[in-house]
Amino acid sequence: MVWSCNAGRTKVRTGVVVFSALKDQATVALPADTDYARRALLPAGLRDELPPEAEHRAHCIDTLLRSFAGEGYERVDPPLVEFEDSLLNGADASVAAQTFRLMDPVSQRMLAVRPDVTVQIARIATTRLGGRPRPLRLAYAGSVLRVRGDQLNPERQLTQVGAELIGPDLVTADVEVIRIAIEALRALGLKGLSVDLNLAPLVPAVLDQYGIHGDARSELRAALDRKDAAAVAALAGPAGETLAGLLAATGPARAALMLLTSLELPAAVAPYREKLKAIVQAILDEVPDIGLTLDPVEHRGFEYYTGVGFSLFATGVRGELGRGGRYGVTPMDDEPGQPATGVTLYLDAVMQAAPSAKPRKRLYLPLGTPATIAQWHRSEGWVTVAGLQIDHDPAAEAKRLNCRHVWISDAIVAL
Structure with missing residues (x-):
């Protein structure tokens, strides 16, 4: 395994390269020693991006x-990912020093991210x-x-x-x-x-x-x-x-x-x-x-x-x-x-x-609403959220799913 910076130990298993956290990054403490907590943890400097x-x-x-x-x-x-020699051809030293490298198990050549x-x-x-x-x-x-x-x-x-x-x-x-x-x-x-x-x-x-x-x-x-x-x-x-x-x-x-x-x-x-x-x-x-x-x-x-x-x-x-x-x-x-x-x-x-784009209006459609109704409202710019089971209180279900409008009795009702 070729590694351009001092990044701790690196393991190679069946072609998969696993990089340990960088030594100079802060350690993230797990809230509890549970399998869920371990699966939720991401490497330092990486994160999930969620709505909106x-x-x-x-x-x-x-x-x-x-x-x-x-x-x-x-x-x-x-x-x-590319072959290392082509990706770094003509690149300056700062680019090379910031590059992750790994071995391609198919070609047996070095790759670079x-x-x-x-x-x-x-x-x-x-x-x-x-x-x-x-x-x-x-x-x-x-x-x-x-x-x-x-x-x-x-x-x-x-x-x-x-x-x-x-x-x-x-x-x-x-x-x-x-x-x-x-x-x-x-x-x-x-x-x-x-x-x-x-x-x-x-x-x-x-x-x-x-x-x-x-x-x-x-x-x-x-x-x-x-x-x-x-x-x-x-x-x-x-x-x-x-x-x-x-x-x-x-x-x-x-x-x-x-x-x-x-x-x-x-x-x-x-x-x-x-x-x-x-x-x-x-x-x-x-x-x-x-x-x-x-x-x-x-x-x-x-x-x-x-x-x-x-x-x-x-x-x-x-x-x-x-x-x-x-x-x-x-x-x-x-x-x-x-x-x-x-x-x-x-x-x-x-x-x-950049100012965030204005959120589109969300309309809850109870189970049984005709597909043509949903298609028409989407063509008018609505986001339609379809109910998957019969709701005794469609308005409450709409609010639970972050919809501020609900389709009731062939009309849009604002909540």
Whole structure:
């Protein structure tokens, strides 16, 4: 058994891999030493989703995908488990470290449970849909499983909904992905949305230009992450003025962009700034009412991005609603890579911000109600709950089954 993290003992029985709870997760105490309690217990970071939350999740997924579909993004549905070598082809180290692995008893090859759907979309785009014309617009929704949660979200099974635009390396493509993400979230009724733009390749390019490598580079990168201007000045040497300017160019997009434009950047990194300027201006033109901020030194979680990245936020919601940006699709063979840009929405965060769909009215139909009556009311938007035995008090039975209306004497009676 191959295991990427220290997760305690692992057993393999007839092809079924049983993972013990992670050592650093809190132990859940059983209320009593009963068989029922043991069967009800789930692994750390996993949970049952019950009504009405499960219905709310389904509504959110459907609304987001319909919004993407309206923009020409066709849905794909890759499997939960793949061969390890194909799933992790081109993935960065953080994805590999979050991946559950198990042995396939049929092929005797290692399998991996996807920790992220984007890597699968890249595989599909370069193999099964490799001959489709570009730009290729794809959308997806599905669960992912990760070795560990994080401080903001301890859950290990998450739902991702996203869209990927594969083909052109154009400002218009970057802007389209950001715009459709905003519009999809607004279709769910989200308010107070904002977008934070970053440019992950910018700082590494500056450090390369000034020949900053090794431990000095790591220390300087950590200081930039902390937004510690004094430490940056002490560590950066000749790059100090440029990096201080990048730190200052953080905040509301218009003001930050003016500061960024005034900087004298090395010739090798100036094109990054020009593309960022074009994207900012296009977003402000197309979505003028969106909150737009800029952080040119942010890179955590964006390490594999090759251009502008972004995070989505909503007022009153802790953490990101999603993130995306420009990256490169790595092919399975020796073919050249393809440029791509996309967005992944974190459904658990989105659900916190999205207003719940108005519950449908439930109508109780006592035993013997004609099927045509039930069909007609369902066509009118009712949820019909059929009685399975003769009720002496249909109204009481309706209330017991969470129905606020009952069919009595060929009429709907409100309770």
